[in-house]
Amino acid sequence: MPLPMLSSGMNCVADFFTYETTKSVVVKSWTVGVINRAVQLLIISYFLGWVFLHEKAYQVRDTAIESSVVTKVKGFGKYTNRIMDMADYVTPPQGTSVFVIITKLIMTENQVQGFCPESEAKNSCKSHSDCQRPWFSPTGILTGRCVHYNGSFRTCEIQGWCPTEVDSVRAPVMLEAENFTLFIKNSIRFPLFDFEKGNLLPNLTANDIRTCRFHPLTQPFCPILRLGDIVKFAGQDFAKLADTGGIIGIKIGCVCDLDQSWERCVPSYSFTRLDSVSEKNSVSPGYNFRYAKYYKRENGSEYRTLMKAFGIRFDVLVYGNAGKFNIIPTLINTVAAFTSVGVGTVLCDIILLNFLKGADQYKAKKFEEVSLWWGLQKELGHGPHCRDQSEEKQSTDSGAYSIGL
Secondary structure (H helix, E strand, O other): OOHHHHHHHHHHHHHHOOOOOOOOEEEEOHHHHHHHHHHHHHHHHHHHHHHHHHOOOOEEEEOOOEEEEEEEEEOOEEEOOEEEOHHHHEEOOOOOOEEEEEEEEEEEEEEEEEEEEOOOHHHEOOOHHHHOOOOOOOOEEEEEEEEEEEOOEEEEEEEEEEOOOOOOOOOOOOHHHHHOEEEEEEEEEEOOOOEEEEOOOOOOOHHHHHHOOOEOOOEOOOOEEEHHHHHHHOOOOHHHHHHHOEEEEEEEEEEEEOOOOHHHOOOEEEEEEOOHHHHOOOOOOOOEEEEEEEEEOOOOOEEEEEEEEEEEEEEEEEEEEEEEEOHHHHHHHHHHHHHHHOHHHHHHHHHHHHOOOOHHHHHHHHOOOOOHHHHHHHHHOOOOOOOOOOOOOOOOOOOOEEEEO
């Protein structure tokens, strides 16, 4: 093997088996000192103020919240000369966390199974060829025939429930729904701590439930909410929303600090419109759905009343978490805080090594290579000039170099 390659290989081995140790260099500079202390102060303030006090990093948190919601709507409205109660306008009737208050209906009565023409102008035709598949009909199955709807107006024929629905007519809106009331009973549980709580606080009486109405400032814990207030808190106009339909979210937040007393864990309510995107859509604005009521005549034939319902859907959404002191996250974040204080040292080193006038002097004092084999030769008196060099360190040296910049 050539001598240069052998020497290079030995140098690589020697470089690998080296040890680096910290060397203390005191730099007497107001600029660097102020930067160092300012960075350390910012880091300590961040961990004390944000991490520990605001985010409560000393706690272990349970985010797997378990919840149940029961709802009940009360109120009477008048619609097309009929008195409507909760059995008429609330669907589904089970009192779940998602329910609809029907505010407008387009009814198509006395529908029976049979053959009939489509009812809208967009389904017009001139010949049977205009009514062939794969053209889609939302009201039934196309028969492929073009028939008279009335007079000279012709539309495609379908097989299904006849007469077909005409949903372009104007229908009144039940504005009395604005004064309906909603009762919400909610319970939560954090399984990690076996902690349970409900939105019906212990000091709430039966008389309070009959008379109170929720308000975020004056009565924030009342479980009775007026529908008009809910829509207003969500930033919507009730008359417009009742006409086109929409979806409102009722959010119940339960963020609990279990290091404090049981009474301090209370719910907070907020409201928002969940389908704000459809509100701006001209093709399908709002919210509506269809359902039917079925009847039988004396001869056994079946008929139905089809209803296209517009309404306000309410989604009760429960979220939250709970925290309690635990030594493990406390130690982890404390160590992280002390470790992060060293960022000030790294920043100051960058400034000293690259931007100040005494950078070369600082480099010479900060980085020093020591060969144990060369030091041994000096002690034995075999190294060149070993007797001519004086000792650099005295017994009183602290091991720290002081540089004044």
